[in-house]
Amino acid sequence: MWIVKQLHHLIKRILALEVFRTGRVTILLAMAFCVMAGVVAGRFGYDQQVQKRLDAERQVELAELHLQENQKITSSKDISLRMVNAELTWLQEEIKRLGDEKQALTEELNLYRKVFRDGGSNDVMAIDSATILNTNAANVFRFRITLIQLGRFDRPVKGELSLSLFGIRSEQPVQFDTWALVAAADKASLQFSFRYLTTIEGIIQVPDDVVPEQLELQTKLSSMPRSKSTVTATYEWRDIVQADF
Template identity: 25%
Template sequence: MIDSRLIVRRERPLRSFLLALLVVNLLAAAGYMAYVSGRDTLAEEYTATRDERDGLRIDIHVLQQANTALRARAAVLERTEQIQRRAYGDVDEKLKLLQDEILALKEELAFYRGIAVTANKERALDVRSFEIKRDGDERAYRYRLVLTRVTKSDKVISGAVNLSVVGKQGGRQTTYSVIDLSNSSASELTYRLKYFQRLEGRITLPEGFVPQRVDVQVKAAQKGQAAIDKTFYWPTTG
């Protein structure tokens, strides 16, 4: 038999509304708490990041100041080193000049001593010495010829000097004039002296030429004076 009784349920709209409102409030509260928590976390992170940034800025400023100070010190040290190098260079140059001057004075003294020794032997003209030394370049040389005259006369004498470099080139005997080797515009070497005179110059030997000796001929312009001929062998260390 079928039960035909009806079940009647009463709706409670207020209860449902309150329940929904409660759920909404709970969700809102949870969202707000999450917002507040996130905001506080972000604020803390922002503060920490800002403090770190400010600290880095201070460190950068300190490092920049230190770098500027180091650059200034490096510039001072470099300038000091330049001054010292220049001073040392000046000292070396002055020392070299003094040494050259002392050497020249010693040679001058030896020269005058040589004249004093032969002062009792009157000689119209003589070749006192001849030197030739390498001058930097492999084939460049500097020569110096010293002419002397020991006499009671005060007259000045003059004349010409022929310097010839004799050697081997291509297996054959070859002779070059010093005038040609020095690229001088003068046609010959001349002298004019009362007691002594130095003749100096620079020559460049031709490629493949091996020097052996230098022939010196001194001719006087005055009549009655014979020419002087001397030979100087090429220095093995030059």
Template identity: 25%
Template sequence: MAVVKGSKQPRMIVVPYRPWRRITLTLLLLIVGCAAVYGSYWYGQQQNHSLQEEVIAERDRLKVELVASTDEADRLRQEVVNLKLGAQVDRKASEGVRGEVLELKSEIAALQEDISFYRGLMSPSDNERGLTIGSLNVISTGAPRQYEYKLVVQQLATKHSLLNGSLQFNIVGRQGEQLVTLPLSDVSDNVGSKNIKLRFKYFQTIEGRISLPTNFEPERIELVAKSTGREPVVVEKKFGWLVQES
């Protein structure tokens, strides 16, 4: 070989030719690569299987907890419903008892009033004898300018005899600027005369309904009761216009 002057020649090494060695190394590398790939796949499958088992176990645990939580929520919800129902029952029972107490008190008050009334009839004091104007009640009906009335005229005596007489029942009020007196017979269909007839031994009740005119504003009720006989008596009494709710 000719040597060119001035250029550097690489060093040559002579090695023996072994083609099977190269093939063997190639196969070995392929085997190692395949083994590495399979190992990675196997490891991944094992990890994935283990993870799936953990996920399934966690899912089953959560299902059990969900069922338990649902049962507990249903139980607590039922307890709340029971408590509300019990509270409603207790409240209604309390309202019922309170209503019964109020009714009993009202009945007792009415009985006491009746006792006082009959006691006064049978055992009057010395300055409360003879013809007397008792209680007067004016009660709202709920309808505009419509009222119910109840008046008691009584005879206070230790020995009662039949009493005859008459009663004038007048409602005094204003119509505009003018003071007006309306007899009961003008505003009540239950009375047909200005002089209401009295005839009783112990007491007499005058009651009915009043219908006031639209432009009339009541202020008071004036009553005049007269008895006839050997010793006639005239009794007068005035009541302010006070309406009770029904």
């Protein structure tokens, strides 16, 4: 604006001179004034546009800084949340592990309590538990049977285990003995001689068209009176079969 004022005063002084009072010169001066005014106005407008652009760039920079700060805060919160979740997962797994250990120790303690309890006249040994585990082969199962000696440990318990499977075939009841269920190579594993306790494991194969219902276990003890020579236990198949081996 100062330039415009100075230009205006300069033109007025020039026009005051006698030599420039003719009409043609006046028109030329007026045209020159318009051109100069346009240049000055254009320059002024350009400066304003530059200033607006600079202001806009500063606002964008500030917005980017705010965005970066927010991202840092959000990232920090995400890291903290992941750490908390990881800690919680570890605690849950640790609680489960300790619970499983406690259950295993409790079962083992109960088993030893059974072994070392005072036995009666007929308590020589007992079939403590039986478990049937699925395998990858159809109708092929792994069995796990725990035997315990009761009360007297002056000599080992010797004998042989036999199995009987009761089931349904074509809506008719059927029964299979050890020889039909266990391979010849595994029959030797059914013989036992132990003190305190032992676990017998092996493989049984159920015929494809049979639905198992019960498993009967029988031990025949050697060098024992007839009244003590046989121990029998019967289990419902659905109660002892478990998940994949």
